[in-house]
Amino acid sequence: MALAPPLCHLLAAPPPSTSAAADAAHDHAGALAPHRRASPLRRRGRLFLACRVPAAAPSARGVAAEAAAGRPTVLVTEKLGDAGLELLRRFANVDCAYELTAEELRAKVSLVDALVVRSATRVTREVFEAARGRLRVVGRAGVGIDNVDLQAATEAGCLVVNAPTANTVAAAEHAIALLAAMARNVAQADASLKAGKWQRNKYVGVSLVGKTLAIMGFGKVGSEVARRAKGLGMDIISHDPYAPVDRARAIGVDLVSFDEAISTADFISLHMPLTPSTAKLFDDETFANMKKGVRIINVARGGVVDEDALLRALDNGTVSQAALDVFTEEPPPKDSKLVHHEHVTVTPHLGASTSEAQEGVALEIAEAVLGALKGELAATAVNAPMVPAEVLSELSPYVVLAEKLGRLVVQLVAGGSGIKGVKIGYSSSRDPDDLDTRVLRAMVTKGIIEPISSAFVNIVNADYVAKQRGLRISEERILLDGSPEIPIDSIQVHLANVESKFAGALSDEGDIRVEGEVKDGKPHLTLVGPFSVDVSLEGNLILCRQVDQPGIIGKVGSILGKMNVNVNFMSVGRTAPGKQAIMAIGVDEEPEKEALKLIGDIPSVEEFVFIKL
Ligand SMILES: NC(=O)C1=CN([C@@H]2O[C@H](COP(=O)(O)OP(=O)(O)OC[C@H]3O[C@@H](n4cnc5c(N)ncnc54)[C@H](O)[C@@H]3O)[C@@H](O)[C@H]2O)C=CC1
Numbered sequence: 001m002a003l004a005p006p007l008c009h010l011l012a013a014p015p016p017s018t019s020a021a022a023d024a025a026h027d028h029a030g031a032l033a034p035h036r037r038a039s040p041l042r043r044r045g046r047l048f049l050a051c052r053v054p055a056a057a058p059s060a061r062g063v064a065a066e067a068a069a070g071r072p073t074v075l076v077t078e079k080l081g082d083a084g085l086e087l088l089r090r091f092a093n094v095d096c097a098y099e100l101t102a103e104e105l106r107a108k109v110s111l112v113d114a115l116v117v118r119s120a121t122r123v124t125r126e127v128f129e130a131a132r133g134r135l136r137v138v139g140r141a142g143v144g145i146d147n148v149d150l151q152a153a154t155e156a157g158c159l160v161v162n163a164p165t166a167n168t169v170a171a172a173e174h175a176i177a178l179l180a181a182m183a184r185n186v187a188q189a190d191a192s193l194k195a196g197k198w199q200r201n202k203y204v205g206v207s208l209v210g211k212t213l214a215i216m217g218f219g220k221v222g223s224e225v226a227r228r229a230k231g232l233g234m235d236i237i238s239h240d241p242y243a244p245v246d247r248a249r250a251i252g253v254d255l256v257s258f259d260e261a262i263s264t265a266d267f268i269s270l271h272m273p274l275t276p277s278t279a280k281l282f283d284d285e286t287f288a289n290m291k292k293g294v295r296i297i298n299v300a301r302g303g304v305v306d307e308d309a310l311l312r313a314l315d316n317g318t319v320s321q322a323a324l325d326v327f328t329e330e331p332p333p334k335d336s337k338l339v340h341h342e343h344v345t346v347t348p349h350l351g352a353s354t355s356e357a358q359e360g361v362a363l364e365i366a367e368a369v370l371g372a373l374k375g376e377l378a379a380t381a382v383n384a385p386m387v388p389a390e391v392l393s394e395l396s397p398y399v400v401l402a403e404k405l406g407r408l409v410v411q412l413v414a415g416g417s418g419i420k421g422v423k424i425g426y427s428s429s430r431d432p433d434d435l436d437t438r439v440l441r442a443m444v445t446k447g448i449i450e451p452i453s454s455a456f457v458n459i460v461n462a463d464y465v466a467k468q469r470g471l472r473i474s475e476e477r478i479l480l481d482g483s484p485e486i487p488i489d490s491i492q493v494h495l496a497n498v499e500s501k502f503a504g505a506l507s508d509e510g511d512i513r514v515e516g517e518v519k520d521g522k523p524h525l526t527l528v529g530p531f532s533v534d535v536s537l538e539g540n541l542i543l544c545r546q547v548d549q550p551g552i553i554g555k556v557g558s559i560l561g562k563m564n565v566n567v568n569f570m571s572v573g574r575t576a577p578g579k580q581a582i583m584a585i586g587v588d589e590e591p592e593k594e595a596l597k598l599i600g601d602i603p604s605v606e607e608f609v610f611i612k613l
């Protein structure tokens with residue numbers, strides 16, 4: 001899927017790390033690619049979020065073009081299916097470095113554009129800091145992203161994508177395998193027989209048919225477990241505060257309260273994510289409220305269970321058996337009492353480990369990472385809005401306009417007057433519900449912040465960076481009577497309560513105000529303060545306010561001509577003949593100071609400003 005050219009402007013990557021330390025480290029990087037100061041993907045300042053990539057080949061086509069000139073580098077820190085690795089290798093330099101220490105990971109991460117992990121790699125704030133702005137994407141080849149510091153990723157403007165669907169069935173099948181193995185003591189009986197014993201009476205199990213299974217977390221895995229357990233003749237209830245009742249009912253599952261689920265179930269299977277609100281959700285109090293002799297399966301995350309409390313519940317008989325695939329600390333300590341408990345069946349986080357799931361997950365993440373590096377929106381983005389491809393493609397010229405208006409308006413602010421409130425207006429004939437402006441808001445933010453700071457802004461971190469800088473950004477829709485086919489007629493950007501270095505840009509309310517439109521696919525400036533103009537927003541711009549009279553255009557034009565500055569566009573807007581007028585002049589080159597001074601010296605010119613777009 002080739003990226004529409006204007007979208008290349010959407011989400012600029014930060015400037016490449018060119019520090020001597022980074023270069024030196026790179027020289028010693030072994031498997032890593034020879035250092036390029038900026039891979040083409042980064043040099044062009046591409047956006048890195050786009051839509052779902054439908055298939056491997058299309059997703060990578062655009063990357064292929066990039067690859068001809070230079071390739072991004074991807075670090076893979078855990079075993080990934082071959083198909084995914086092959087796909088990555090077609091378009092990127094791939095460094096597979098498993099079992100890195102935290103220190104080794106920090107050392108490598110500043111040398112790569114993307115990082116692919118599974119559940120064992122802890123992608124902490126320190127990792128993002130060590131990346132020094134180069135890392136653009138973290139791909140989690142699986143579902144749970146509790147090992148990635150999402151807040152730190154967002155602050156760093158680093159996209160996090162996961163592969164949320166390809167291992168669902170594997171995890172559900174593993175939960176069923178553990179359920180049945182636990183109920184029939186398969187693991188214990190196997191170990192006993194291999195130790196030379198024949199203990200038929202000791203390993204009498206319990207039947208599943210007719211028993212109540214409570215599924216805690218009715219998401220992708222939980223619902224697949226429910227389907228399978230129904231086939232085993234179990235009665236299924238589920239607790240999930242966010243699951244749609246209809247979806248549960250459709251497969252014959254009742255959604256019940258937490259207390260009802262834990263107090264009535266014979267078996268409890270955990271399928272919720274580890275979040276601050278689910279951490280140690282299963283503690284002493286929860287176990288005390290369970291039906292005596294309950295059996296528990298955990299294929300979700302060890303951290304949702306207070307493992308000491310579980311041990312106590314096993315010892316006092318509240319919980320008669322547990323089957324655990326996941327642990328708070330992985331691997332668990334060798335002398336873990338839980339792991340060695342005779343009523344506990346354990347596996348080393350194997351839920352997603354089938355060859356089918358691993359191939360699927362690897363392909364899913366390789367496509368998402370390559371697509372993101374190439375500048376597409378990721379349908380599986382975890383820390384960024386998901387904007388469908390068709391919406392993005394339609395909005396792409398407005399994306400450029402939004403950033404240019406941001407860049408323009410901030411350069412009209414007088415030095416020293418802090419910007420606080422930004423109002424963005426969208427004039428459109430479209431129903432506001434059919435107009436997704438998140439990308440445009442991010443681009444106005446980028447345009448305003450980047451020229452005045454060292455921050456780089458993209459769709460991942462725009463709202464965060466704005467908030468950090470105390471910038472209040474509000475949006476307003478102006479509904480027009482027109483054809484909804486054109487998404488936006490014009491975009492206005494207002495800065496309130498600031499002084500302007502160009503008084504002509506002040507609206508009647510005293511705000512700095514600019515407005516632009518897309519014409520023939522190109523961004524145009526159409527309003528400055530109260531003055532209508534029409535100048536293409538490309539290259540550089542000179543805004544000049546003067547008393548409307550003949551000859552000024554010629555004078556300014558000849559000064560620029562003498563200084564070899566090519567004028568690509570010129571437009572004059574005035575309030576009334578003979579009154580104030582604004583001249584907007586698009587210039588290819590930045591005029592020398594002398595030329596600007598000569599323009600300022602023209603007697604009827606009252607003020608002027610030079611703007612880099
Ligand atoms: N052991 C393994 O190898 C694997 C583990 N997993 C883990 O399984 C879990 C579920 O994965 P998916 O089903 O794909 O995720 P999902 O996002 O589709 O489902 C999670 C469900 O949990 C629900 N939930 C959130 N908070 C809850 C709470 N306090 N109480 C009850 N429900 C709550 C959500 O509403 C959602 O429906 C995750 O923790 C994931 O990391 C997934 C795949 C493999």
Ligand SMILES: O=C(O)C(=O)COP(=O)(O)O
Binds near residue numbers: 349
């Ligand atoms: O996808 C998940 O959430 C898993 O827990 C699977 O983890 P893994 O990729 O096997 O380390």
